[in-house]
Amino acid sequence: MTAQDPGARPDWIAVDWGTSHLRVWPMRGGTPLTRLQSDRGMGQLSPDTFEATLVSLLGDWLAGIENRLPVLVCGMAGARQGWREAPYAAVPCTPPVTGVPVETVDPRLAVTILPGLSQTQPADVMRGEETQIGGFLRGTPGFDGVICLPGTHTKWAHVSAQEVVSFRTFMTGELFALLSKQSVLRFSMGEGWDDAAFGDAVGDAMARPATLAADLFGLRAATLLEGLSPGAAKARLSGLLIGVELAGARPYWLGQEIVILGEDGMAGAYRDALVAQGAQVRCVPVDDMTLAGLIAAREKT
Template sequence: MSVPDWIAADWGTSHLRLWIMRGDTPLRRIDDPRGMSKLTPDGYEAVLLELLGDELTGPTDVVICGMAGARQGWKEAPYAAVPCAIPSEGIPVPTSDPRLRVRILPGLSQSSPPDVMRGEETQIGGFLAAEPGFDGVLCLPGTHTKWVHVSAAEVVSFRTFMSGELFDLLSTQSVLRFSVSDGWEQGTFLEAVNDAMGRPATVAADLFAIRAGSLLSGDAPGAARARLSGLLIGLELAGARPYWLGQEVVILGESALAEIYRTALAAQSAMVRTVSVEGVTLTGLTAAYSRRTA
């Protein structure tokens, strides 16, 4: 078995990804379900030792991003305030086993309006490693979607929108759960995006109309799902207009959700393209490790 130079780790809320690294080449990847939500601070080192085992033949650097650095994680890594470059100098974490030399990368914070990110900054760093001259806006779709202004290799500002979480709550825990299920109608989605952007004050009423439409007109479940998504993303695009209007926008995300955002933005005549998020976190961790050891 090859001896690793270092270990890259993305330690999220519900999942851990480890890469055994030789330089900038991953020798293999380990996935584990023991994310931050399942661990106490004294449990992280034990997980690493269990998963890495005999591969640790001497002192080995471990570079970690994500929720392991949260206040409730392994050890809090204080946020770096924007505007700033993507941090590469993580905070050291004491370990009992001398074979582990652990550092956790900080997230980013913004004071006005208040906002934070933890983990996404490493994805941004991975994107910038591939496109160092990029000047524009990144959209990172997810449960909490990030809109990030990047200029001169720095994060200038960002905003977080809870559209994904609102969709989950409304589709599974509100009266709309009786109307929303699988399926999709693209025309209905785009119409809802325009409705929310043009008449945001009536969105609360438009949401209930989804339920009423399924009762009175037998609207298809796919139409209900598309309309709920369109109303929420339309509100988000209205709020994020200063980020995307007149800017080059790169959507950094998984294919299905990224395509939904791309379609909505393209319908607003935005300059938009998508970049797959696959591998970008590892690229960001590698860039941070390389800058620190250069």
């Protein structure tokens, strides 16, 4: 089938618009007809260029469309500097299904942007991860526990009765990138990994989080004086930062069922660190969670 065939024409469009990426799924009901992607993320665009970027990426998938095609968007397109701001929904709440309509020049598009989530005490926000949470809950509606979403800004979300009750964000991934690439520690970093060094560092940081700044410089000293290998230094840096995070996030994960959305190296590192603390944890593939969350929102509107 081609996009021009009636059986291949989408009846709605799912869009995940992040800071650095754009993913688009022409949909027929709950089935994606294809997946389109681009590096034209929010960070490269001004508000008046979003529509043209989307239309260009869709290309022939808009051929033959006579009525306004629903387009459901999640992610950073709804940020203040994005296509149009979609104000946050305050927790506790279900992952949002009602969005903000966007006026378009192209008469074939009826665009709606889903909001992120906000929390006042303590102040926190998320935009995009709530759709992944909604995707997980679509497949596991009875879940009651904590969802961890590792990344540049890792999220811990307490979920109960289909609602996000509260959440916390930790800038652990960004701190790792800054310290390993722009600080004096960059001279100690390199390829490889050392599981034992990672595990020891997690334990050290959880036991003595107040000494983090000193322990970080200790990585450089150990490189110079003890021949600490680049792979072990990298693993220990990751362990120290994740250990401090786990110490701060203890009220979320202690005694809870924990689901980590992800299967890559970062998700595995979080899993190993939590298992070492006796936590009940499992990893769930995250690749299709955003699309599942968009489908869930579409089904409820």
